[in-house]
Amino acid sequence: MILLLAFLVFSCKDDDNELGLNIQPPGDKLNLVYSDTTKIVAYSQLVDSVRSDETSVSLLGSIMDPVFGQSTASFYTQFRLSKSSFSYGTNPTADSLILSLFYKKQYGDSLSPLTLRIYEMSEQINIDSSYYSNQAVDVYPTLLAQKTFVPNYIDSVIVGTDTLLPHLRINMGELTTELITKLLSIPSDTMATNESFLNYFYGLYITVEPVNSQGQVIYFDLLSSITRMTMYYHNDSDDSLAFAYVINSNCARFGHFDHDYSFADASFKAQVLDKDTTLGNQTCYVQSLAGVKTFLRFPNLRNYYANGKIAVNEARLFIKGYEIDPYLQAATNLIMVKKTDTGGYAILEDQLEGSDYYGGDYNEDDNGYWFRITMTVQDLMRADTLVNDNGLEIYMSGGAVNAERILLTGTDPQSPALPEDRFRLVITYTKL
Numbered sequence: 001m002i003l004l005l006a007f008l009v010f011s012c013k014d015d016d017n018e019l020g021l022n023i024q025p026p027g028d029k030l031n032l033v034y035s036d037t038t039k040i041v042a043y044s045q046l047v048d049s050v051r052s053d054e055t056s057v058s059l060l061g062s063i064m065d066p067v068f069g070q071s072t073a074s075f076y077t078q079f080r081l082s083k084s085s086f087s088y089g090t091n092p093t094a095d096s097l098i099l100s101l102f103y104k105k106q107y108g109d110s111l112s113p114l115t116l117r118i119y120e121m122s123e124q125i126n127i128d129s130s131y132y133s134n135q136a137v138d139v140y141p142t143l144l145a146q147k148t149f150v151p152n153y154i155d156s157v158i159v160g161t162d163t164l165l166p167h168l169r170i171n172m173g174e175l176t177t178e179l180i181t182k183l184l185s186i187p188s189d190t191m192a193t194n195e196s197f198l199n200y201f202y203g204l205y206i207t208v209e210p211v212n213s214q215g216q217v218i219y220f221d222l223l224s225s226i227t228r229m230t231m232y233y234h235n236d237s238d239d240s241l242a243f244a245y246v247i248n249s250n251c252a253r254f255g256h257f258d259h260d261y262s263f264a265d266a267s268f269k270a271q272v273l274d275k276d277t278t279l280g281n282q283t284c285y286v287q288s289l290a291g292v293k294t295f296l297r298f299p300n301l302r303n304y305y306a307n308g309k310i311a312v313n314e315a316r317l318f319i320k321g322y323e324i325d326p327y328l329q330a331a332t333n334l335i336m337v338k339k340t341d342t343g344g345y346a347i348l349e350d351q352l353e354g355s356d357y358y359g360g361d362y363n364e365d366d367n368g369y370w371f372r373i374t375m376t377v378q379d380l381m382r383a384d385t386l387v388n389d390n391g392l393e394i395y396m397s398g399g400a401v402n403a404e405r406i407l408l409t410g411t412d413p414q415s416p417a418l419p420e421d422r423f424r425l426v427i428t429y430t431k432l
Contacts, residue, residue, distance in 0.1 A: 031431040032313070038425040040411045042296035043280030044272050050290045052255035052400040053131040059255055059289070059403060060101075060116070061217030062210045063108045066327060068405055069263035071289055073217050074207035076125060076137050077253035079229055079245040080194045086243060087188060089235035094180045096232045097172040099145070099204075102165065102224035103153050107403040108216030108328060111150060115209040116170065118145040120179060121202040131254035133290040133400060139205045144179050145172050151218055167226050168218075183231060183245075194250075203252075210260070217403035222247045255400055257289040281412040283322050284423075286334060287405040288396035294408065295339075297391035298425060301380045313428045315377035316359075319394075320368035320421040322407035330362050331404040333397035336371050339390035348392075349375045360397065368421075377427065 059073035099118070119139035125131065147170050157164045173180050182201065190200045221227060229245040247253065261273055271279035272292055284294040304310055321330060337345040350373050351358045359371045380389050396404055409421040 032428060033310075033431065034426075034428050036424050036426045038298055038427060039300045040296060040298060040423045040425060041277075041280070042284050042294055042411050042423055043277035044285040044292050044294045045275075046272060047287075047290045047293050047395070047399070049132040049134040050399045051130060052133040052257070052290075053129075054127070054249075054253060055255060055401045056221075057104050057219040057401050058222050058253065059217050059219060059257075059401070060206060060208060061106075061108070061114055061215065061403070062208050063215040063217060063328075063403065064211050064213050064263065065405065067265050067268055067407060068259075068261070068285070068287055068291065069268075070210055070260040071217075071287075071291065071403070072208060072210045072258045072260075073289060073403065074205065074256045074258075075220075075253060076121060076203060076205050076256065077222060077247055078125065078127075078198060078203040078251040079201065079247060080251055081191065081197050082228075082244040082246045084194065085192050087191065088184055088231075088233060088243070089237055089241075092184050092233050092235045094173065094177070094184060094231060094233045097180050097183070097229065098232065099170040099172050099229045100226055101168045101170075102221045102226040103151060103167055104219040104221040106151065106153065106216050106218050109214040110153065110216060112211065112214040112216045113148055113150045114211070114216070114218075115146065115148040116168075117143060117207050117209065118170065118172070119205045119207075120144060121205055124198070124202050125252040125254070127250060127252040129252070131252075133255055133257040135254070136256060137205065142178055143175060144204075145170050145175055147171075151216075164226055168220075172229065180231070184233070207256075210258075219401070222251075222253060223249065257291075259287075259289070259291055280410050282410045282414060282417070284319075284394075284408040284410050285405070286331065286394055286396050286408065288331070288399040288402050290399060291396075291405065294394040295391055296394065296423070297389060298377070298380065299389075301377065301389075302382075304381050304427075304429070307431075309432045310381070310429045311432055312374050312378040312381070313430060314372065315374045315425060315427045317371045317373055318368065318424045318426060319370070320366065320409045322409045322413075322417060324367070326367075326406070328405065330364075330367070331396055331406040332362055332402070334360050334362075334369050334394055334406070335397045336360065336373070336392055336394050338376065338392050341388055341390065345393060348373060349379075377425070 058075040062072040064070050121137050122140045123138040153166050190196045231243045233241050270276045285292045340346050409417045411423045
């Protein structure tokens with residue numbers, strides 16, 4: 001590799017100084033050409049749904065975005081016994097039932113209050129099933145808990161003699177003792193195994209009241225040892241007892257996301273809802289939580305073969321943020337996929353080369369992203385290729401585990417965006 005690097009460095013001198021140039025046939029010299037004028041068609045569309053079960057974090061919260069409108073994230077989850085064949089003893093009496101949820105991080109205005117609501121599921125979910133963000137599960141009408149709070153992500157929480165990392169605690173018996181009564185009166189054979197317990201208690205639906213301004217989405221780690229529902233109780237034999245219902249990797253759980261785009265701005269609604277694709281010239285949108293994607297295609301790529309075949313040395317797509325200072329923090333990473341003949345999508349061959357080669361990460365200095373799609377562009381250029389040009393789609397990476405969004409400068413922007421900030425496909429190629 002060192003020898004190759006040295007060769008490349010010394011081979012970048014002027015042609016007049018190339019050793020052996022006088023004996024190389026002129027037709028053998030590489031004819032490198034640079035182009036950044038490829039026509040691009042781009043516009044944004046709604047995402048149908050994303051798979052949202054058993055994710056690394058579970059999202060809860062609501063944001064009122066001045067461009068994208070109102071978005072709300074909720075989740076469903078099972079609980080399992082921390083110990084099988086457990087008994088509460090003789091005449092158990094509850095002191096409290098506390099649900100604790102461990103904070104991982106957040107997105108939005110960290111000082112915005114949220115109003116949380118919890119219901120018991122009346123329908124089972126299964127760890128072996130797939131669940132998507134537009135699915136819902138039936139719940140009982142009784143509101144088990146409600147809590148208006150501003151998350152405290154900094155201060156530790158004292159529980160008895162333990163000092164725990166910051167987390168949210170909800171009293172599940174403050175509004176009603178219905179769930180407490182159900183858990184304490186459970187038949188002993190139902191506590192024998194987790195399988196029988198899951199047939200008795202299906203789990204909880206945790207949601208929030210949609211906000212009218214600002215807002216935030218909390219990323220909860222349900223697999224943390226801090227996340228659990230704990231029954232504090234006493235019986236005829238002992239005081240100050242506790243038993244935990246836990247969430248672990250064997251628990252079915254999934255996220256549910258809602259968007260109300262009636263609150264979105266007029267340009268967004270005209271393009272995304274009313275399908276005015278010409279507005280992609282000015283602005284495009286990408287939103288997580290199964291929100292919005294951007295479709296694009298290069299209709300004139302095969303024109304590059306008009307005067308003979310070429311070899312693409314490199315093709316990079318550059319896209320920039322539309323907001324100079326993003327209203328919310330910019331999306332960390334975008335992904336791009338190709339549409340298939342059946343209407344689905346597949347990863348690009350270039351992505352298999354790794355993220356360092358492929359790109360997609362946000363660059364703060366440029367307020368934008370780039371993708372290296374050399375192999376994809378070469379395939380689309382070939383007149384004899386079996387690959388149909390169904391277009392590409394840009395999504396938020398990890399759309400089920402983050403609440404990010406981004407505005408992108410379009411393909412032919414007018415003020416205040418700059419023409420040089422347009423979607424650009426930069427191709428370096430060699431004429432063969």
